[in-house]
Amino acid sequence: xxxxxxxxxxxxxxxxxxxxxxxxxxxxxxxxxxxxxxxxxxxxxxxxxxxxxxxxxxxxxxxxxxxxxxxxxxxxxxxx
Amino acid sequence: xxxxxxxxxxxxxxxxxxxxxxxxxxxxxxxxxxxxxxxxxxxxxxxxxxxxxxxxxxxxxxxxxxxxxxxxxxxxxxxxxxxxxxxxxxxxxxxxxxxxxxxxxxxxxxxxxxxxxxxxxxxxxxxxxxxxxxxxxxxxxxxxxxxxxxxxxxxxxxxxxxxxxxxxxxxxxxxxxxxxxxxxxxxxxxxxxxxxxxxxxxxxxxxxxxxxxxxxxxxxxxxxxxxxxxxxxxxxxxxxxxxxxxxxxxxxxxxxxxxxxxxxxxxxxxxxxxxxxxxxxxxxxxxxxxxxxxxxxxxxxxxxxxxxxxxxxxxxxxxxxxxxxxxxxxxxxxxxxxxxxxxxxx
Numbered sequence: 001x002x003x004x005x006x007x008x009x010x011x012x013x014x015x016x017x018x019x020x021x022x023x024x025x026x027x028x029x030x031x032x033x034x035x036x037x038x039x040x041x042x043x044x045x046x047x048x049x050x051x052x053x054x055x056x057x058x059x060x061x062x063x064x065x066x067x068x069x070x071x072x073x074x075x076x077x078x079x080x
Numbered sequence: 081x082x083x084x085x086x087x088x089x090x091x092x093x094x095x096x097x098x099x100x101x102x103x104x105x106x107x108x109x110x111x112x113x114x115x116x117x118x119x120x121x122x123x124x125x126x127x128x129x130x131x132x133x134x135x136x137x138x139x140x141x142x143x144x145x146x147x148x149x150x151x152x153x154x155x156x157x158x159x160x161x162x163x164x165x166x167x168x169x170x171x172x173x174x175x176x177x178x179x180x181x182x183x184x185x186x187x188x189x190x191x192x193x194x195x196x197x198x199x200x201x202x203x204x205x206x207x208x209x210x211x212x213x214x215x216x217x218x219x220x221x222x223x224x225x226x227x228x229x230x231x232x233x234x235x236x237x238x239x240x241x242x243x244x245x246x247x248x249x250x251x252x253x254x255x256x257x258x259x260x261x262x263x264x265x266x267x268x269x270x271x272x273x274x275x276x277x278x279x280x281x282x283x284x285x286x287x288x289x290x291x292x293x294x295x296x297x298x299x300x301x302x303x304x305x306x307x308x309x310x311x312x313x314x315x316x317x318x319x320x321x322x323x324x325x326x327x328x329x330x331x332x333x334x335x336x337x338x339x340x341x342x343x344x345x346x347x348x349x350x351x352x353x354x355x356x357x358x359x360x361x362x363x364x365x366x367x368x369x370x371x372x373x374x375x376x377x378x379x380x381x382x383x384x385x386x387x388x389x390x391x392x393x394x395x396x397x398x399x400x401x402x403x404x405x406x407x408x409x410x411x412x413x414x415x416x417x418x419x420x421x422x423x424x425x426x
Contacts, residue, residue, distance in 0.1 A: 046110035048103065065118065 025075045033068030040065050090116065091123050101130045342368050346381060353384050362388035379410035386416070390423060399424050 026034055035054065039045045040061075045053070050061045092100070092113050099105045100113050117124040349364035365385040369377045386401035402416040410416075 040111075040114075044108070044111055046107050047114055048110065049107055069118065 021079070022072075025072050025079075028075060029068050029071055032064050033071065036061055036064035037068040037072075091120060092116065097123070097127055097130060101127060101134055342372055349381070349384065353388060356391075358388040358391040361385075362392060362394075374404075379405060379408070379412055382410075383412045383416075386419070390419065395423055395425065 026037065029037070036050060039050045039053070040047075047058050047061045047065075050056070051058045054061070056064075096105075096109075096113065100110060103110075105113075113123075113127075117127060345364045345368050349361045349368070352358075352361035352364065362385060365381055365388065368381065369385065382401055382405055386398050386405065389395075389398035389401060392398075399420055402420045405412045405416040406420065
């Protein structure tokens, strides 16, 4: 049996809305945090991979991701 | 199946964490573990600790644990504690020494004032020193009964000797001031108390002093012996006066045998009185009074005796003599009553 993901049209609209909101929130962060979050969560790269591709230190990658995540949470909480 | 990030069952095991720390896994697996660690503090700390152990970097956590540093620090603490204790002890010792010096100076001042008062009462009394007051037997090397003998004498301390020199200097100053005050007191008393010329009439001191030749040469001429051997002024004053005084004082010690001796004593007393030798004059007069009796002791002599006693500071006996003069209704009645009013202590 073939596995397929079916999304309800209503849920699909909501998901689209959420993604747009997340995009807006991401744009409010600084560039390093945006890059680190995109590469880590959306592209699925590890700290070492991000550090290698960007030329940063592993600790710096970790701190950008953590600070970006905290800022995003604050933005979402403020909006809600 | 979805597992929340804070679920412990989703935490990677030790082998996975070890592989992650050693970078011995694929990028996907690493990403999964990192994603988990982003939300799981426990795993994050675990990984951090493992990385630190791998790098052997304990500089932050074990900063003060090296024994050399601890020993050095311990020595620093000990030295600083010893220095502070030394400073405290030294300052305390200085403070105690200063307090002692202050109290010694106060005692000196009290002693000098006591000496002054003693001299006012009896001008010929020898002023006692501090050692006599504190421990009269100490300087003579005698041991006080019941006291424990000291094992050895103290060696002189330079600081102590300096302080002693300072106290001695201050003592000399105090004695000098006291003698000055005493002289002033005597002068004031002489000016204040009326004088008599032994003929029943009173006269002021300056009048009496006018009668007595003031210059040394004149006094020497007066005191020149009968044989007329010329003497230098200073020699004549010193020798003749000394001889006269010693003769009178020797007569004082002898028993009063006849009337001529009493007359000589009275003459000497008058001379002493004129020379402001109050105690000698009073001694002569008291001797005559005790031997001849109150009836034969005339008012002039009693007036002289009362004045001499007053100037010696012997107020009680002086007042007694004044009262006797008032009671007997002598020519010195009014002056005596004035003196009683002025000097009698209520």
